[in-house]
Amino acid sequence: MTTLDTRAPATATPSPAIDPPRRLLMGPGPIDADPRVLRAMSASLVGQYDPVMTQYMAQTQELYRTVFRTTNDATLLVDGTSRAGIEAAIVSLVSPGDRVLVPVFGRFGHLLREIAERAGAEVHVIEREWGTVFPTSELVAALDEVRPHLLALVHGDTSTTVAQPLEEIGAVCRERGVLLYADVTASLGGNTFAMDGWGVDAATAGLQKCLAGPSGSSPVSLSDRAVEVVRRRSSVEAGLRVLTDDDPDAVDRIRSNYLDLGQILEYWGPRRLNHHTEATSMLYAAHECARLLAEEGMDAAVARHALHGSAMVAGLSGLGLRLFGDQAHRMNNVVGVEIPDGIDGEAARAALLRDFAIEIGTSFGPLHGRIWRVGVMGYNARRDTVLTTLAALEHVLRTAGVPVTAGAGVGAALERYADAA
Amino acid sequence: MTTLDTRAPATATPSPAIDPPRRLLMGPGPIDADPRVLRAMSASLVGQYDPVMTQYMAQTQELYRTVFRTTNDATLLVDGTSRAGIEAAIVSLVSPGDRVLVPVFGRFGHLLREIAERAGAEVHVIEREWGTVFPTSELVAALDEVRPHLLALVHGDTSTTVAQPLEEIGAVCRERGVLLYADVTASLGGNTFAMDGWGVDAATAGLQKCLAGPSGSSPVSLSDRAVEVVRRRSSVEAGLRVLTDDDPDAVDRIRSNYLDLGQILEYWGPRRLNHHTEATSMLYAAHECARLLAEEGMDAAVARHALHGSAMVAGLSGLGLRLFGDQAHRMNNVVGVEIPDGIDGEAARAALLRDFAIEIGTSFGPLHGRIWRVGVMGYNARRDTVLTTLAALEHVLRTAGVPVTAGAGVGAALERYADAA
Numbered sequence: 001m002t003t004l005d006t007r008a009p010a011t012a013t014p015s016p017a018i019d020p021p022r023r024l025l026m027g028p029g030p031i032d033a034d035p036r037v038l039r040a041m042s043a044s045l046v047g048q049y050d051p052v053m054t055q056y057m058a059q060t061q062e063l064y065r066t067v068f069r070t071t072n073d074a075t076l077l078v079d080g081t082s083r084a085g086i087e088a089a090i091v092s093l094v095s096p097g098d099r100v101l102v103p104v105f106g107r108f109g110h111l112l113r114e115i116a117e118r119a120g121a122e123v124h125v126i127e128r129e130w131g132t133v134f135p136t137s138e139l140v141a142a143l144d145e146v147r148p149h150l151l152a153l154v155h156g157d158t159s160t161t162v163a164q165p166l167e168e169i170g171a172v173c174r175e176r177g178v179l180l181y182a183d184v185t186a187s188l189g190g191n192t193f194a195m196d197g198w199g200v201d202a203a204t205a206g207l208q209k210c211l212a213g214p215s216g217s218s219p220v221s222l223s224d225r226a227v228e229v230v231r232r233r234s235s236v237e238a239g240l241r242v243l244t245d246d247d248p249d250a251v252d253r254i255r256s257n258y259l260d261l262g263q264i265l266e267y268w269g270p271r272r273l274n275h276h277t278e279a280t281s282m283l284y285a286a287h288e289c290a291r292l293l294a295e296e297g298m299d300a301a302v303a304r305h306a307l308h309g310s311a312m313v314a315g316l317s318g319l320g321l322r323l324f325g326d327q328a329h330r331m332n333n334v335v336g337v338e339i340p341d342g343i344d345g346e347a348a349r350a351a352l353l354r355d356f357a358i359e360i361g362t363s364f365g366p367l368h369g370r371i372w373r374v375g376v377m378g379y380n381a382r383r384d385t386v387l388t389t390l391a392a393l394e395h396v397l398r399t400a401g402v403p404v405t406a407g408a409g410v411g412a413a414l415e416r417y418a419d420a421a
Numbered sequence: 422m423t424t425l426d427t428r429a430p431a432t433a434t435p436s437p438a439i440d441p442p443r444r445l446l447m448g449p450g451p452i453d454a455d456p457r458v459l460r461a462m463s464a465s466l467v468g469q470y471d472p473v474m475t476q477y478m479a480q481t482q483e484l485y486r487t488v489f490r491t492t493n494d495a496t497l498l499v500d501g502t503s504r505a506g507i508e509a510a511i512v513s514l515v516s517p518g519d520r521v522l523v524p525v526f527g528r529f530g531h532l533l534r535e536i537a538e539r540a541g542a543e544v545h546v547i548e549r550e551w552g553t554v555f556p557t558s559e560l561v562a563a564l565d566e567v568r569p570h571l572l573a574l575v576h577g578d579t580s581t582t583v584a585q586p587l588e589e590i591g592a593v594c595r596e597r598g599v600l601l602y603a604d605v606t607a608s609l610g611g612n613t614f615a616m617d618g619w620g621v622d623a624a625t626a627g628l629q630k631c632l633a634g635p636s637g638s639s640p641v642s643l644s645d646r647a648v649e650v651v652r653r654r655s656s657v658e659a660g661l662r663v664l665t666d667d668d669p670d671a672v673d674r675i676r677s678n679y680l681d682l683g684q685i686l687e688y689w690g691p692r693r694l695n696h697h698t699e700a701t702s703m704l705y706a707a708h709e710c711a712r713l714l715a716e717e718g719m720d721a722a723v724a725r726h727a728l729h730g731s732a733m734v735a736g737l738s739g740l741g742l743r744l745f746g747d748q749a750h751r752m753n754n755v756v757g758v759e760i761p762d763g764i765d766g767e768a769a770r771a772a773l774l775r776d777f778a779i780e781i782g783t784s785f786g787p788l789h790g791r792i793w794r795v796g797v798m799g800y801n802a803r804r805d806t807v808l809t810t811l812a813a814l815e816h817v818l819r820t821a822g823v824p825v826t827a828g829a830g831v832g833a834a835l836e837r838y839a840d841a842a
Contacts, residue, residue: 015480015712017457018705020467030466030698036438038463041702045454045635046441047780059436079637080501080679081697087679110659115678208698214466216500216637216700238531255676257536258501258508274785276502277451277629279637281462282703284439291436359468364661364695 023353026389027361027375028158028334029186030208030215033285034379037213040288041281048278056287057268057278063290064219067188067211068203069298070195074222076268077286078259079279082185082206085218087115088259089181089202092230093150095252096120101148101178103127103134105164106157107364108183116152119255124148130160130366131325131336136168143176150179156187158209159364161336161373162329163187170199179226185209188219189293190305190333190377201226210305210333212378213289217282222261230254234262236273305332307420308381311413312374315390318412319397319404324371333377336363338370343400345369351399356392386413444774447810448782448796449579449755450607451629451636454706455800458634461709462702469699477708478689478699484711485640488609488632489624490719491616495643497689498707499680500700503606503627506639508536509680510602510623513651514571516673517541522569522599524548524555526585527578528785529604537573540676545569551581551787552746552757557589564597571600577608579630580785582757582794583750584608591620600647606630609640610714611726611754611798622647631726631754633799634710638703643682651675655683661694726753728841729802732834733795736811739833740818740825745792754798757784759791764821766790772820777813807834 025031046053064075078085090112094100100121102113105128116123124146128134143151151173156163166182173180181202184193188203190210195203201223207213222230233254254260258276266273293301309332316337317323324336339345345362349372352358361373376386390409397404446452467474485496499506511533515521521542523534526549537544545567549555564572572594577584587603594601602623605614609624610631616624622644628634643651654675675681679697687694714722730753737758738744745757760766766783770793773779782794797807811830818825 015484015708017712018461018464018477018708020464020473020477022465023467023471025466025468027468030469030701033466033702038465038702040439042459042463043439043441044443044459045446045451046444047446047448048451050444050774050780052441056439056441063436080505081700083697084501084505084679087677091677107661111678114659118674118676118678120676206698214700214702215698216703238535253539255539255541256508256512256680257532257539258505258680259677276504277627277636279502279635279703280451281454281459281635281706282637282700285702287436287439291438353468353471359471 024358028373031380034212037288040284066294068195068221072221078218085204091119092261098149107159108154112152152181155184156331158186210377211289217286308376311416314416315409315413319409336371445779449794452801455633458709461705487715489616489642493642499639506625512540513682519570528580529575533573554585573602576605577752579607584752631798632710638707729797732837735837736830736834740830756795
């Protein structure tokens, strides 16, 4: 036999306990979680089939129906980050060889494309310059040309700060027998979204944006049409079958076990078939995120994001920064601004973090080094966070050599608040 | 156009905040999380590229090197439950058509088989009756017959309460150029495991067993040989590429994006390429779980599980219950006992939960209705939890009509503790 690796195990002194410094997270997410959500996570655990647990699961489903504005029975959590929810929807709805149309107007459109490709789909992409959105007519034309099984698109793409209008496309999809999937990770809770009203068949989200929680749980909802597709491809896990001829494997089996929405539905549904071990603390967090939104009311939450987002826009403009992207389709919860000529964007971001403990966002791909992204969302969609960020940014810009009028950012935001009052 | 679904959105009164009752979770997991782990989760968030965050990520990697007993650079967390880590390892290491050998001796062997099948592998299964393990010679014979790319097996299978000996098989695999993957979800921290010493190429775990945390984060470690396989199949996400000809897609692309260990490695490694948004609160939990184990020492933690597990065995035997499974290979942290003839196992479990707020486990597949599984692990591997469970179970058994000698369970456990003192 060959010699085994005999390198000694690590014997480093254990690290100290975590003790994170206080930050004000004003980037495109994650943002500071609502303290009530963080506290919910430190509640003690219960067993995964404890009646208390199944009751919390049912409440969570009902709460997310409110958040997604749907009556979909199939409303649940996928245990992973928002990206896990995206992949669960796509890999469960798309069989290898299925045609998928992906309109790409930012980074997360590319992600949908990539996930659909890996799921074996025949992916057709239409692209738009980052910062713009598709007119519905372009989507309709592409639907008619490609005739896909699924139209997969991002609602609000934080990489470009704009949101694709979705109000009309659901009806077009239904008429053509096309399933409509929307990634609402960055938009849900801070921008109007009406799953049933708009005819969306599958939507997935995350907690770390307007829902005011930490990343790590992905709320998902499926229409009855979508559930039908998933169920046709589903099978019961081998280790759970008492007899081997019970529930034989589907012919067109979903490629993932972990992200198989058919099995996850059986776990959340009345059969309660064991799948993963539910991430209880993240479920507590997701429950509290949705509960706080439901308590506030979805319209009020959207209005709050619109107000504070517009105050941030006014303030950043007041500081002389040029707004990025199609302002008619700006997301309420994230603002893109061009980095002023001649300054080092990353150095300025680092100074803001070092001196004021405030984080704003960098950007990806074609926008890298060109724009900053400033988030106003979830727990941080507040007046004090907007004004504090603007005051701090004014100092950082001036130190970097950018000519700014003293108080111009905060002043413009205050005017916006006065107008709205 | 067809009419959209106009069912009204749900308008239910928001649920109250969660307020779980106190339980003593003595099943096969999840178990009560250590309060220090729960408190770590309520720490405030930092940005995902904050220097504090990358420092916590590096500490977490180092801590899990201690827990896995490895020097593997590629030691990290997958954001999902233990099952996400299993699928990440298999889908990243196995290309469609690759031969995979899966020895099955319980439910989780069936799970490995199923995940490998869905990854497109040519899966070869050898089976053993639930409650037994494979002699190494049987594994070697199967390796020589199948000549697989990967040998995938469960270390401790909670469904049967026994652990497969792994000390010798790593060397056999290396000699034959076979990769060795071990699912150590249920065993790590409570049973001896030596990743480097045993020549294991990939191991994945969860927090909800001997690590004393909640489900929702999966520690994973890969040997350099395993990393080589993963890197060959990896590519940079489209939305992150500045030029389209930078890092073109690998020919043999990993089928999942979310569970692509190549991309996850680039996120945890020096390039820090954005992938998912790290589940910060779960990372805090995982950090604290490993920190507490490292502080205790891995040998001491295993000895603690062995002591309290053996006291539970003594106590359950004292109550007249017959032990299930090959006792020479019993896991330290979970005990299987046959449900006494003539009583309703589920009713007894329900009574234990209702009257004493104590949960013990049911079982799956061929063992359903035949055995209970009693966990002694993580935060609950303690003298008081063992004695309390035995005292309560005595009452429940007597009420159900099982003849038990008063104090026989607690007494036998106390004797075991006295012997060990």
